[in-house]
Amino acid sequence: MKDKALIVISETNINLKIFEKTHLIIGIERGCLDLIKKDINIDIAMSDFDQVTQEELEIIKSKAKKFIAFNPEKDYLDGIAAIHYLHDKNIKDITMIVNPSKRYDMNLTIIDYVFNYNVKIFNEKSVIFKLNSGENVIDFNKYQDFTYISLFSLKDNEITIKGMKYEVKNIELKAFNSLAYSNKFLPYVDPKISIKDEVMLIMTK
Template identity: 45%
Template sequence: MIKRVLIVCSESNINLNMFNNHNNFIIGVERGCLDLISKKIKIDLAISDFDRVLPAELAIIKDYAIKIDVQNCEKDYLDGELAILKAKEMYPNAPIVFISKQTKRYDMSLSAINLVKNYDIKFVNDETLIQKLPKGINELNFSNFEIYTYISFFAISHTKISIKNMKYNVKDFEFNNFDNKCISNALIINQNPIISTSKEIIVIASK
């Protein structure tokens, strides 16, 4: 039974060995396939238009992946979003971990937040973690965030937020969508932050 889907869109320094078993379905996208191959991690599905790999590299991917889906370069979705849609189609209840490096393009950075908002994925790279927090009371495990220097929150729509056990705390703060009032917070050693909101929000953790 598949418990989790891993989507890899780029090279990273993240150790992926914990995913390399039959409990996880692994999707490679573009040069993320080459990262999986170099780390000797299985590729259950390679999907992309593969316009960023050389013909020789594509041949290696085709030989390595269990299944490959080569998309047209002119399409309605980003390659990573196509991978998410395929994962949702195949395993609708499985959580998705999505690895993609940061880019100099602001539009692509914004698209990452949209993917988290629209599909409830966990977006990860060497420097950043982005995920959605549901409405209600959320306790963040200190051990899952201690490698990050900054913890920021963004409202998807107007909400009230209360923050406890962090460097900067608030109670029933009126939080407007994409307001900059909850940026660059920080953890307190060995304390789990408690985040309460009336609507779902985005958390971005950065090293």
């Protein structure tokens, strides 16, 4: 079995074909329909499927190699339940395609995904992942299409930023504070972000 997984929750214009050879492809809810539309093999379709019609559900069943229907009265959201399933299979390198929702509570789940499960999240406008304590170097060439770079911490933290528009040295970043929001790359410079404790990095176009 592959040791990496791609969880697709949202419909996007992202080319997902590049993941087929390297990742186990997991479809959640309407993410399954996006994979089907893109003609990408679904290794596992899993969800409570309360956001699809009966006709769409039958299509998903016919296209997925494996189909797992969750009880709607489960303890976890679909995405978290999928991560638990993958962890049970010893797959911990997980990337998730998900768009922001009109529901703020659902948007806040990215904090759980990133900090507790080390999931990398992206969509057409953003990429979000965890930086561990110590010095982190960000590859400008890989992320130069993104405009804004923000850091979010769950703990009182200390940060040093070099090689970005706004540089700081050993400043205090309070938990849940927006002090480190909306920084920017310098052209062709790989910035260095040093942190006392882990943070969530959010890049937005």
